[in-house]
Each structure stands twice: as C-alpha cells, then as structure tokens.
Amino acid sequence: MQQLESNGVVQVSRTKKLNLKQVAEELGVSTATVSNAFNRPDQLSAKLRERILLEAAELGYHGPNLAARTLRRGESDVIGVMLLDSLTYSLSDPVANQLLQGIAEVLVERNKHMLLLSSRIEAGQQRGAESLPDGFILYGAIDQHSFDFILKTGKPVIVVDSEYKETASVNIDNQNGAFRIAEYAIHDENEKVAILGLRLINTDRVCRLTEADLAQESQEVSQARLAGYQMAAEQKNCHIPAASMWHIPINDAELAEIAAREALTVNPRPTVLLCMSDIIALAAIRVARELNIRVPEELSITGFDDIPESARSEPPITTVCQQSIEKGRMAARLLLDGKAKEHLVLETRLVVRGSCR
Amino acid sequence: MQQLESNGVVQVSRTKKLNLKQVAEELGVSTATVSNAFNRPDQLSAKLRERILLEAAELGYHGPNLAARTLRRGESDVIGVMLLDSLTYSLSDPVANQLLQGIAEVLVERNKHMLLLSSRIEAGQQRGAESLPDGFILYGAIDQHSFDFILKTGKPVIVVDSEYKETASVNIDNQNGAFRIAEYAIHDENEKVAILGLRLINTDRVCRLTEADLAQESQEVSQARLAGYQMAAEQKNCHIPAASMWHIPINDAELAEIAAREALTVNPRPTVLLCMSDIIALAAIRVARELNIRVPEELSITGFDDIPESARSEPPITTVCQQSIEKGRMAARLLLDGKAKEHLVLETRLVVRGSCR
DNA sequence: AAAATTTAAGATATCGATTAAGACGTATTC
DNA sequence: GAATACGTCTTAATCGATATCTTAAATTTT
Numbered sequence: 001m002q003q004l005e006s007n008g009v010v011q012v013s014r015t016k017k018l019n020l021k022q023v024a025e026e027l028g029v030s031t032a033t034v035s036n037a038f039n040r041p042d043q044l045s046a047k048l049r050e051r052i053l054l055e056a057a058e059l060g061y062h063g064p065n066l067a068a069r070t071l072r073r074g075e076s077d078v079i080g081v082m083l084l085d086s087l088t089y090s091l092s093d094p095v096a097n098q099l100l101q102g103i104a105e106v107l108v109e110r111n112k113h114m115l116l117l118s119s120r121i122e123a124g125q126q127r128g129a130e131s132l133p134d135g136f137i138l139y140g141a142i143d144q145h146s147f148d149f150i151l152k153t154g155k156p157v158i159v160v161d162s163e164y165k166e167t168a169s170v171n172i173d174n175q176n177g178a179f180r181i182a183e184y185a186i187h188d189e190n191e192k193v194a195i196l197g198l199r200l201i202n203t204d205r206v207c208r209l210t211e212a213d214l215a216q217e218s219q220e221v222s223q224a225r226l227a228g229y230q231m232a233a234e235q236k237n238c239h240i241p242a243a244s245m246w247h248i249p250i251n252d253a254e255l256a257e258i259a260a261r262e263a264l265t266v267n268p269r270p271t272v273l274l275c276m277s278d279i280i281a282l283a284a285i286r287v288a289r290e291l292n293i294r295v296p297e298e299l300s301i302t303g304f305d306d307i308p309e310s311a312r313s314e315p316p317i318t319t320v321c322q323q324s325i326e327k328g329r330m331a332a333r334l335l336l337d338g339k340a341k342e343h344l345v346l347e348t349r350l351v352v353r354g355s356c357r
Numbered sequence: 358m359q360q361l362e363s364n365g366v367v368q369v370s371r372t373k374k375l376n377l378k379q380v381a382e383e384l385g386v387s388t389a390t391v392s393n394a395f396n397r398p399d400q401l402s403a404k405l406r407e408r409i410l411l412e413a414a415e416l417g418y419h420g421p422n423l424a425a426r427t428l429r430r431g432e433s434d435v436i437g438v439m440l441l442d443s444l445t446y447s448l449s450d451p452v453a454n455q456l457l458q459g460i461a462e463v464l465v466e467r468n469k470h471m472l473l474l475s476s477r478i479e480a481g482q483q484r485g486a487e488s489l490p491d492g493f494i495l496y497g498a499i500d501q502h503s504f505d506f507i508l509k510t511g512k513p514v515i516v517v518d519s520e521y522k523e524t525a526s527v528n529i530d531n532q533n534g535a536f537r538i539a540e541y542a543i544h545d546e547n548e549k550v551a552i553l554g555l556r557l558i559n560t561d562r563v564c565r566l567t568e569a570d571l572a573q574e575s576q577e578v579s580q581a582r583l584a585g586y587q588m589a590a591e592q593k594n595c596h597i598p599a600a601s602m603w604h605i606p607i608n609d610a611e612l613a614e615i616a617a618r619e620a621l622t623v624n625p626r627p628t629v630l631l632c633m634s635d636i637i638a639l640a641a642i643r644v645a646r647e648l649n650i651r652v653p654e655e656l657s658i659t660g661f662d663d664i665p666e667s668a669r670s671e672p673p674i675t676t677v678c679q680q681s682i683e684k685g686r687m688a689a690r691l692l693l694d695g696k697a698k699e700h701l702v703l704e705t706r707l708v709v710r711g712s713c714r
Numbered sequence: 715a716a717a718a719t720t721t722a723a724g725a726t727a728t729c730g731a732t733t734a735a736g737a738c739g740t741a742t743t744c
Numbered sequence: 745g746a747a748t749a750c751g752t753c754t755t756a757a758t759c760g761a762t763a764t765c766t767t768a769a770a771t772t773t774t
C-alpha cells in the first residue's frame with residue numbers, strides 16, 4: 001500500500017511510519033538481522049550493521065518500538081518512581097525533588113527511563129502503568145494498599161525513607177540525626193524547647209499536641225526524629241511536654257508559618273525551636289522576624305534535610321543533612337544492580353550554620 | 358506447568374504472574390470477554406463483569422499488561438515530557454518544577470502517565486523510550502536534533518517556552534512582561550541600569566557582555582526579555598550598554614551570585630538591577646546584603662518567574678509572574694484535547710513586592 | 715407466532731519486535 | 745582432504761492483549 005514499484009526501485013512513502021519488518025524488506029535482509037543491528041552488534045558484520053543503521057535512519061525508522069520490544073523481552077528499561085500523595089504535591093517538595101534528581105542521574109547513566117507514578121489514586125482513576133516498569137522506587141510511607149499492589153507485581157522494589165521487610169530500602173538514621181542536632185541546640189536544663197513536627201498525628205490540620213497524641217503510633221520517620229529530640233532533651237535534663245509540640249500535616253511553607261506563629265506566641269516563649277524540616281525552619285525564621293524575635297540570639301532554630309535554600313537564608317539554617325540526592329542515587333543503584341534485599345542506612349551530617357546559638 | 362490438576366480442581370500457583378489468557382481459562386470464558394470486562398463494560402453483562410474483575414483480582418491478575426495493550430491499541434496513555442539539558446539540572450530548577458506540577462495535575466486527572474525524558478543525550482546513550490508515549494511536551498529551547506527526532510515520531514507535540522511552526526506551543530509574552538517590570542523599576546534618566554541575564558550568549562561561563570555579543574542571536578526567551586528591558590529603558594531616556602549586562606549560563610544560584618558580585622562592584626554602581634529570573638534576583642539580594650547595599654533604598658532589584666521563594670525572601674521580590682503551573686496545565690490540556698496546532702500566549706502579571714523603590 | 719432486532723459471548727488475526735534454532739558458506743585444524 | 749569450527753544471516757514461534765467478525769440467545773416488533 002505504501003510502497004509503489006517503478007522501474008525496479010522500491011519507494012516508500014516517508015509520511016507513514018514504518019516498522020522493523022518493513023525496514024528489513026526495504027533493505028533485503030531478515031527482520032532478525034535488523035533487530036540484531038540495533039541490539040546485538042556481535043551478531044552481524046560491522047559493515048552490514050552500519051548500512052542497516054544508516055538506511056533505517058534514512059527511511060525514518062528510529063529503532064525498535066518500545067511496546068513491542070517490552071512485550072517480547074519482558075523488560076522495558078523503564079523504572080517506576082512512586083511518590084507519596086499527589087504528584088503535584090511531591091513535585092513541589094524540595095526533598096522529593098532532590099531524591100528525583102539523584103534517581104534521574106543514575107537512570108540516565110544506565111540508559112533507563114523514569115515513569116512517575118503517584119500512590120494516591122483518586123476516585124474513578126485506575127492503576128494501569130504498573131505493569132510496564134522493570135522495577136520500582138517508592139518514596140515515603142506509601143499506603144498499604146498501594147504497596148501491596150506494587151509488591152504483587154513481583155518486580156524488584158526499593159523503598160526510600162520507609163522500611164518494609166519484603167523489600168530493600170534506603171534510609172537515614174533519623175533518630176540519630178535528630179538526637180545530634182537537638183543535643184547541639186539545647187544547651188542546658190533552662191532551655192524552653194518546642195517542636196514543629198511533620199506528620200506527627202493523623203490529621204489534615206496544624207495542631208498543638210496533647211499527651212494522648214503522643215501515645216498514638218505515627219509515621220516512622222517522624223517518630224524516629226521525635227525520639228531523637230526527646231532523648232537529647234532528657235540528657236540535658238529538659239522535658240518537652242506534648243503541649244510544646246505542633247503537628248504540621250505536610251511539608252508546606254504556609255502551614256509551617258501558622259504553626260510557627262502559634263509556637264512563638266506562647267508564654268513563656270521557647271528558646272529552642274526544633275523543626276522537622278528545613279521548609280518549616282525557614283518558615284519559623286520568617287515568623288520570628290515578623291515577631292521581632294532575634295535568631296539565634298533569642299531563639300535557636302534547627303531544621304532537617306539540608307535543602308539548598310537553607311544555606312542561603314538569613315541566618316542560614318543549622319540543620320541535618322540527609323543527602324537526599326545521594327539517597328536517590330543509592331536507591332536507583334540498588335534497584336539496577338539487583339540488590340533487592342539490602343537495607344541501607346546512610347549517615348546524616350550535622351550542618352552547623354547560623355540559626356543556633 | 359504452573360497448573361496442576363487434582364481431583365477435578367484446577368489450581369494455579371499464586372507465585373507466578375498470569376496473563377489475560379490464563380485468567381480467561383481459569384474462569385471458563387474467552388479472552389475477549391476478560392478484555393472487555395476491563396475495557397468495555399458495555400460489551401458484557403454487569404454480573405459477569407463483576408465476577409471476572411473479582412476473580413481476576415483473587416488470582417493475582419491486576420489488569421492488562423501495558424506493553425501488550427499498547428502494542429495492540431497503538432496507544433499507551435503515557436505522555437513524554439522532555440526537559441532541557443540534563444534531567445538532574447531540570448529537576449532542580451524551580452520553574453521547570455512548577456511546569457511539571459501543572460502537567461502532572463492534568464495527567465493524573467485524565468488517567469495518563471508521565472515519562473520523563475531529557476533532551477541531552479550523552480555519548481554512548483541511545484534514545485529508546487520515544488516510541489512509547491502518545492505525545493510529547495517539550496520544555497524550553499530543545500536542540501534542533503532532539504526536536505526533529507521527536508517531530509519525526511509523527512505524534513502530537515506541545516512546546517512550552519519556545520515556538521516552532523510545526524507544533525502547538527504555550528508561551529508567555531516575555532517582552533511585554535520584561536517591559537512592564539523595567540518600566541516600573543526604572544524611574545528616570547538618572548538611573549544606572551544593569552542586567553543579569555540568563556543564557557544571553559552561547560558560553561558556559563558567567564561573563565560581562567560586549568557590544569559584539571549583542572549583535573549575536575541568542576535564545577528567544579532571553580532575547581525577548583532583553584528587548585523588553587531595553588524598550589522600557591529607552592522610553593525613560595536611559596541607555597543600557599552591553600557592559601552593564603551579564604550573561605549567566607544556567608539558572609543557578611551560585612553562578613548568579615558571581616555575576617551579581619561583579620555587577621554590584623562596578624563604579625558607578627547600578628541603581629536598578631534587572632534579573633532575568635527569581636533565582637538570580639534572590640542571589641543578587643544576598644550579594645547586596647553582603648556588600649551592605651540596602652535594597653530597595655539604594656538598589657532596586659527585579660526578578661522574573663515568581664517562584665514561591667520570591668514571596669518569602671527579605672525583602673520579597675518584585676517580579677513578573679509567568680504562571681508556570683498554569684503553563685503546564687495548558688500544555689497538557691492542549692495535548693490531550695488534540696489541539697495540536699494552537700499557539701497560546703499566557704498573560705504575565707507584574708507582582709509588586711518590596712525589592713524596588 | 716414468525717420475523718426483526720438487540721444483547722452477550724466466542725474465535726481469531728493482528729500489533730512490532732526478539733531470539734532460539736537452523737542453514738550455508740568459509741576458515742581452521744589435524 | 746575430511747572434520748570441525750566459525751561467522752553470518754534466515755526462519756519461525758512467541759510475548760499479551762484488542763477488536764473485528766461471528767454465532768447464539770434473548771427480546772421486541774408486527
């Protein structure tokens with residue numbers, strides 16, 4: 001249909017896309033040979049291969065169709081990255097972003113592709129793309145339902161910032177990081193310590209905690225950080241009551257400002273404000289400025305994450321570097337190297353800057 | 358192999374993944390019916406459909422394989438998003454990020470998936486995933502080679518922040534936006550105006566421009582913004598010589614600081630600093646503080662983009678809102694609605710904050 | 715009640731590629 | 745010089761799902 005014979009020369013319309021089989025016919029070789037030209041250079045002579053590649057390109061053929069190739073080989077060279085909550089939210093979060101950067105770096109290096117998935121499935125939406133990827137990287141405390149779904153694909157899964165016995169994982173020692181920064185920030189038993197926590201309880205609103213809340217199970221990362229803070233405080237003979245803790249549901253600057261405003265207007269005012277993310281710490285600094293509280297003279301503020309912005313704020317933030325980019329790289333490497341059983345725990349680093357006395 | 362018959366009951370090992378055909382056999386229906394159960398509810402009775410869906414799930418079958426489905430249907434429900442430069446860099450750029458957020462929002466709404474691609478192909482790397490997506494969104498001034506490659510797939514393409522006659526596009530009126538902010542920032546002919554420009558010439562290093570550089574063709578977005586600045590300056594009887602312009606190769610805080618440091622230490626010192634991105638403006642503010650130059654009293658600084666950080670800096674940045682998230686949404690909608698010929702130009706908004714007199 | 719129409723489910727060719735096995739001629743070995 | 749190995753290319757089965765075309769049954773129409 002798309003080829004018309006005339007005086008021995010076979011012509012192909014350039015408008016219609018052609019497939020490997022048609023290319024093979026055009027060049028007078030078998031499909032196997034064309035396929036090999038693209039995938040297994042050792043299976044044919046260099047000369048023929050070169051000719052095929054060249055002429056295929058001229059015909060407008062740009063290499064094997066991924067769907068067909070995937071179907072046949074059972075491998076797509078695509079890696080699925082599943083982010084917590086909605087994609088839109090995750091993409092706005094600097095930590096998730098750094099993770100993606102690290103993942104992207106390794107995937108590009110290895111000629112793999114990245115498919116973004118979100119764990120949150122809205123009503124009327126279906127899963128569908130999960131059968132394509134060769135493996136998955138899950139970020140954060142994915143809900144059990146999504147996790148099971150992914151797990152049942154039988155493909156390798158690496159979890160970041162969470163841990164399940166069934167899969168490999170990349171984590172940091174949250175408790176230790178929190179302990180060290182709290183230990184650094186809290187000088188003695190006279191300090192009034194407040195905590196701006198991330199996802200401490202299961203509520204969508206900013207709120208001040210009660211003792212009852214503390215008994216509840218919360219997200220593991222937050223729980224670990226909280227435990228680290230408390231351990232350091234106790235070591236300095238400070239006690240941090242639940243009423244000095246605020247819950248912030250997502251890592252969002254505005255919500256963090258609301259919490260910070262509450263925390264910094266209680267009486268007596270805190271002297272140390274431990275923030276579970278840099279976004280929160282940055283918000284706290286803005287609120288402190290607004291309230292004419294000098295940082296760090298009157299108030300020490302600590303962050304967590306070490307996002308790029310933290311180094312550039314005024315004052316720059318004393319924080320815990322959790323190497324998010326590196327976590328992404330490690331996760332991607334574990335996955336691609338088939339180390340689907342390891343549980344990595346990366347070191348955190350205390351980054352001392354100007355926001356603490 | 359994976360099913361063993363015993364006393365009339367057919368059992369399927371739960372460990373091995375099964376396909377639509379096997380599911381059909383298990384349930385004693387045809388493959389067409391199972392397929393219809395998943396894709397075309399109107400083609401079979403509700404009762405049977407429900408039974409199939411239920412039992413399939415129990416057998417551990419999670420719906421049609423994407424590769425096979427794509428191969429057969431010729432549609433993957435995957436959209437390719439190609440970012441400028443390396444993925445790693447793009448993911449760290451707040452503007453690209455907002456764009457992705459907007460795209461993600463619409464794709465999720467419509468049950469589509471997002472495949473991240475980068476335009477930069479390193480040595481030894483191949484393209485390969487380009488055959489999968491049903492369409493593409495290209496961000497920025499993609500190099501001609503990559504552009505042609507994508508175009509030749511014959512699939513719909515939407516370009517953002519660039520324009521080609523062959524494809525639809527979503528842009529903002531860069532020149533107008535730049536004109537308005539410069540008009541606002543430049544008070545009279547006594548101002549000394551300097552420009553911190555993004556990708557003004559084709560060099561990887563920060564550098565001060567010469568008149569010869571101005572004659573050269575540069576990237577369209579930058580060129581438009583520059584033209585807007587110049588038009589506003591001339592209207593106020595100011596002339597901005599090339600020597601008052603700096604080229605910054607990528608939208609990076611550190612490079613921007615280098616340029617800002619140079620620009621703010623020339624004599625006489627500028628009174629207005631027009632920055633082609635908010636990242637640059639934020640860097641300029643830090644450098645100004647470092648040099649004890651009061652902003653805005655002694656120096657007006659303007660940005661471009663309106664990234665979230667700009668509203669929160671001290672002083673907050675007067676900038677041009679380019680609605681990056683909305684651009685992403687529009688691009689995705691154009692693509693999914695098959696409007697592959699339109700050239701949208703979104704309005705910019707002058708956002709007056711504290712960084713200008 | 716016979717004919718016409720609608721509804722429900724099955725049979726099968728097909729999408730585009732990969733790869734194991736095989737064919738064929740040439741080079742190497744003893 | 746026969747046997748073996750090697751390099752190069754071809755044949756053909758296969759991956760998993762979809763959609764067209766049938767067939768059979770149920771329902772409506774006249």
